């Protein structure tokens with residue numbers, strides 16, 4: 006058994022990158038949500054423009070699909086400077102980075118995606134470049150090796166990471182501004198969907214946008230992807246007209262439920278509840294029960310289930326919360342994880 010993760014996977018692959026490019030907001034005032042980051046960034050950019058100097062280096066941290074690449078492009082556009090894009094895994098050797106740094110033009114924005122995956126020697130070279138706008142190119146080996154200093158044009162580094170905790174402190178400390186990207190709420194995702202549907206030439210009623218937004222896991226990339234599946238469904242089965250019922254039928258067909266859980270998520274929860282009585286159970290046992298690799302369960306399904314309060318990782322193993330039982334239409338046992346909170350909640354509601 007294996008699951009199609011495409012629909013709710015937070016990463017983008019292949020053709021989707023092209024579609025995403027067309028849907029990206031180009032200016033800061035078109036960028037939806039992330040109000041605090043937008044305001045902070047706007048100040049950083051405006052003061053840099055006034056001083057006519059490149060702004061401080063910017064680190065963006067947050068999950069995939071939340072708009073980090075989009076924001077880096079916006080930074081370059083707002084400053085009217087060119088943008089160079091690379092990624093941590095592409096910088097295996099210091100020379101890879103030196104080749105880029107030595108050809109940057111004054112004020113250019115250098116975007117390094119997945120900056121936490123950069124190799125050590127490149128990272129060390131970056132420290133010097135960020136601080137002093139120079140790099141030392143080492144020529145030769147052993148005792149005869151010499152370092153030739155090379156000037157780098159003043160630039161702005163924009164680093165993006167999904168794992169800010171993995172960044173070494175000396176690198177983190179060299180960023181003047183850290184933008185923490187949050188998950189989007191349903192109202193913000195509705196705005197993203199309305200904007201995208203305008204660009205796609207699609208009529209999207211408010212209640213249909215609400216339906217899609219609620220299943221999008223707080224992530225604009227997923228919202229845009231679900232929108233395209235709803236559009237396909239509407240074109241083939243509903244004369245091109247999107248309604249709330251059409252959106253709901255389309256997403257049910259693709260097995261994305263009302264909370265955004267897909268087949269793998271529900272299989273994990275289902276196994277945990279029905280085969281292991283809600284846990285605790287070890288990750289590998291749980292993975293075998295759903296016919297997946299432990300890594301897939303751990304990296305793909307669990308973060309969202311934990312975020313939704315449906316699953317807890319405890320030292321003794323994975324445990325379903327009372328909310329998980331309810332989500333799958335089952336009655337939680339009295340000792341279910343978090344069940345007392347549910348009882349409290351019901352008591353509170355009963356008193357209202």
Ligand SMILES: Nc1ncnc2c1ncn2[C@@H]1O[C@H](COP(=O)(O)OP(=O)(O)OP(=O)(O)O)[C@@H](O)[C@H]1O
Nearest residue numbers: 025028029036037069070071072073074075225226
């Ligand atoms: N605030 C936003 N407003 C409108 N659209 C957005 C917003 N944020 C992201 N998007 C859309 O979501 C898609 C994914 O965004 P983006 O590529 O910037 O995410 P990312 O955080 O860089 O992801 P990754 O880490 O996987 O590269 C893009 O098509 C973009 O148009």
